Amino acid sequence: MTVIKILLLGVLYYVQGLPYGFQDKFLPIYLRSRGLSYTNLTLMKLLLLPWLLKALLAPAMDLFQTKSFWTYTSLICLMALSFLSSFISQEFEESFLSFSVILFFFNFFSATQDVAVDGLALQMLTDKDIGQGNSAQIIGYKLGAFFGGGVLFWVQIYWGLQGAFGLLGIMYCLTLLAFCILMEKQGLKHITKKSINTERLYIQNEDVELNENIQVSHKNDQQLNWKVVFREAFRTPHTWNVAVFVIFYKLGERGALSSFPLFLVDEGVPTRTVGLWNGMFGQIGSLAGSALGGILLSEKRFISKVLKFSCWFRVLPVTFQLLFILFWDQFSSPAVHWIVHYSSLLSICILQFAAGIATAAAFTVMMICSQGALQVVQTTHYTILASSEVAGKLLFSSLSGMLIDIFGLSTVYFVFVLLSLGTVFIVPEIPVKEEINKYS
Numbered sequence: 001m002t003v004i005k006i007l008l009l010g011v012l013y014y015v016q017g018l019p020y021g022f023q024d025k026f027l028p029i030y031l032r033s034r035g036l037s038y039t040n041l042t043l044m045k046l047l048l049l050p051w052l053l054k055a056l057l058a059p060a061m062d063l064f065q066t067k068s069f070w071t072y073t074s075l076i077c078l079m080a081l082s083f084l085s086s087f088i089s090q091e092f093e094e095s096f097l098s099f100s101v102i103l104f105f106f107n108f109f110s111a112t113q114d115v116a117v118d119g120l121a122l123q124m125l126t127d128k129d130i131g132q133g134n135s136a137q138i139i140g141y142k143l144g145a146f147f148g149g150g151v152l153f154w155v156q157i158y159w160g161l162q163g164a165f166g167l168l169g170i171m172y173c174l175t176l177l178a179f180c181i182l183m184e185k186q187g188l189k190h191i192t193k194k195s196i197n198t199e200r201l202y203i204q205n206e207d208v209e210l211n212e213n214i215q216v217s218h219k220n221d222q223q224l225n226w227k228v229v230f231r232e233a234f235r236t237p238h239t240w241n242v243a244v245f246v247i248f249y250k251l252g253e254r255g256a257l258s259s260f261p262l263f264l265v266d267e268g269v270p271t272r273t274v275g276l277w278n279g280m281f282g283q284i285g286s287l288a289g290s291a292l293g294g295i296l297l298s299e300k301r302f303i304s305k306v307l308k309f310s311c312w313f314r315v316l317p318v319t320f321q322l323l324f325i326l327f328w329d330q331f332s333s334p335a336v337h338w339i340v341h342y343s344s345l346l347s348i349c350i351l352q353f354a355a356g357i358a359t360a361a362a363f364t365v366m367m368i369c370s371q372g373a374l375q376v377v378q379t380t381h382y383t384i385l386a387s388s389e390v391a392g393k394l395l396f397s398s399l400s401g402m403l404i405d406i407f408g409l410s411t412v413y414f415v416f417v418l419l420s421l422g423t424v425f426i427v428p429e430i431p432v433k434e435e436i437n438k439y440s
Contacts, residue, residue: 021144053111078109251416310361
């Protein structure tokens, strides 16, 4: 049963990565080749708004229907949208507005699927297999992004945009079929039943006694409104310290991974070489780190140690990269320069390897923390944590380039080192489920 659950989650997270790779890697190159301006390419980032509003979608999924229902619905909508796009793809080249509308709905239904699948994972995974489940999530998502950005690019070359959308539709169709088979035939359906009819909430306010038991029935689902859902989510033990950690733990790493390859290009390292090491070899290192993280995280008592170790580990390649930046011009000897050249490229792979372990451990902590919430608000709780991580990365990524232009790369890179080191000291302790007995 564990293998089936891990396989099911891996497949679902794989198709979640398809739209990201499709929009982040494939579409900018394709649209630019068709003459789209840089301004319009930049404005297309606004189409990612549904991903930032996931926390508003999550309460609706907690309050109405089951997570499997929302997963079915999102997959069907994405499949239909893909096939529809394959038939009208010729119009996209003439109408940027039509293309933008299609992409907006791709993001909306993908964000819906993301929230629903996270809710499924919270209900399906036990303490024993939660580490492997989160590795399946990360590896599946990265493979999906690779397929969406790489394979679809080559499909478009030979069969055009119509073929790319058609293949995307086939992938969603196969995923929907696999989801139906695994959910209906392998005895997993019972874990996704709607729990709101039997969930008891303990709501503390001026009109209700502390810990008064309020039965939430199907008849008055509307009474469990967004305000109550968010309040109960934030009352979950360990929520705040986990949220603070996931906001900051990626900042130094993301800054280094986005700026150091550009430094190497500026210093004359061939773009193709940097792309090979940063893209292919680095991605392999990231996948290997995520896979190793899943193995190390199989025992719950090791999760904090694995997370702290990976945070320490990340400090080393970022520090070495700072030294490369500071003393790059000092290496005049051809032999020494050759060593530094490939050591700097290797540091990118090592950093992505460590980042893979850290990400698997961080998402495991997030999921354990969310499993400690009331079942009726678990999806909202996990989405809040996941959105905090995304918000931290997006905010810092948008500012780091400007900071480099103002203060210089070496100064800002020193900040990257400090941020990477600082996360070691805010690693949260593993939430203990027994601490939430006051809710039951």
